[in-house]
Amino acid sequence: MIHRTALEALTRQPLRFLLTSWPWRSIGYLLSGGLLGVAAWVAVGGLVAAGPRIGVVAAATGAVAVLAFVAAVAGPLELRRLHLVDPTADGTGGEPRDRTRALGYGALSVLAVGWVDLALLIVAAGIPGVLLTAPLQPSAATWAAVAGPVAGLLLLPVAAYPVTAWAGARAAVARAVLVPREGELREVRRSRARLMDAYETERRRIERDLHDGAQQRLVALTMKLGLAGLDLPPGSRAAQEVAAAHLMAKDALAELRELIRGVHPQVLSERGLSAAVRDAAGRSPVPVDLDLHLARRLPSTVEVAAYYAVSEALTNAARHSGAARCRISGRVDADTLVVEVRDDGRGGASPDGGSGLTGLADRVAAVDGRMLLSSPVGGPTLIRVEIPVGTDREAAPCVS
Secondary structure (H helix, E strand, O other), X not given: OOOOOHHHHHHHOOOHHHHOOHHHHHHHHHHHXXXXXXXXXXXXXXXXXXXXXXXXXXXXXXXXHHHHHHHXXXXXXXXXXXXXXXXXXXXXXXXXXXXXXXXXXXXXHHHHHHHHHHHHHHHHHHHHXXXXXXXXXXXXXXXXXXXXXXXXXXXXXXXXXHHHHHHHHHHHHHHHXXXXXXXXXXXXXXXXXXXHHHHHHHHHHHHHHHHHHHHHHHHHHHHHHHHHHHOOOOOOHHHHHHHHHHHHHHHHHHHHHHHHHHHOOHHHHHHOHHHHHHHHHHHOOOOEEEEEEOOEOOOHHHHHHHHHHHHHHHHHHHHHHOOOOEEEEEEEOOOEEEEEEEEOOOOOOOHHHOOOHHHHHHHHHOOOXXXXXXXXXXXXXXXXXXXXXXXXXXXXXXXX
């Protein structure tokens, strides 16, 4: 099992944790923070000691400047070294969320918390260290010279637990104070995109299995029943039963094909969004006018989200609106795909009305897009979907 943070490794697998690199990473994290504070105070002490020679005012000014500088760099530096115990905080760019918070956190780290880091390391490693060196002490008794190293060896791994626990807690506080909110949102968006990619991969696998498996068997069954009906006496009971079974098999095949098309239409994968929208419009019970200007293939996630937006809008128009006609328009405007579906129905569409609009909006949001709905009572209804496609995306020709 891969653990993303030191604290997670410590709490989930406390025994196996000792065999990982997390204890050493925690020591490096605390040591780097403590040494910064020590360096700052050593510089301040040197300036104070040099006060009689360089002047009290100059020494005080230099000391304040040193503390201010170290406090200013401590916050951004914390983001740089967070990856030692919390690699998930990477990618922040080293810029704190709030400069005032960063300055306050840096001052607190230099004045106090860094010293606590060093004190904890000294105590955690010092006790086993003293026991291990017991034989080197001239006044040590014989039993102490023997038992000391044994106890020291037993306590040395134990010291890794408080060190890592404190390092994990320190990192959690630093991340909460310093990590930019944009970084958190970016990670949420990436996670949501990964889930959507996994969902679409599984959807396509199901479509492929249905297309290559169940559909082919139903086709073979339909053909065999048709051939069997030709060999039976016309008008006989057996011929009637076979004919009924043949009709049921054809209905099942038609329903399966509709199901496959609903899971993931093959035309969308092979020919792109424009062709898939034309196919959906051709199957719609409501007449549809098309105004599509899509000269290139778009990223698959964008095409899938846009297609299902169109499909859901056409379904709602046929089932709920009483529309006599629909219009679908689509274009790429300033690196954003804009798709509009308008119908002349009775209007009054609402995300709370069980029309699937909430799920549709979530699907569009998963690809960083947005869905706008205008549906006053009496109509018309307009669904507008905007999805960014970027300038560095794949630019394949679109087949209509």
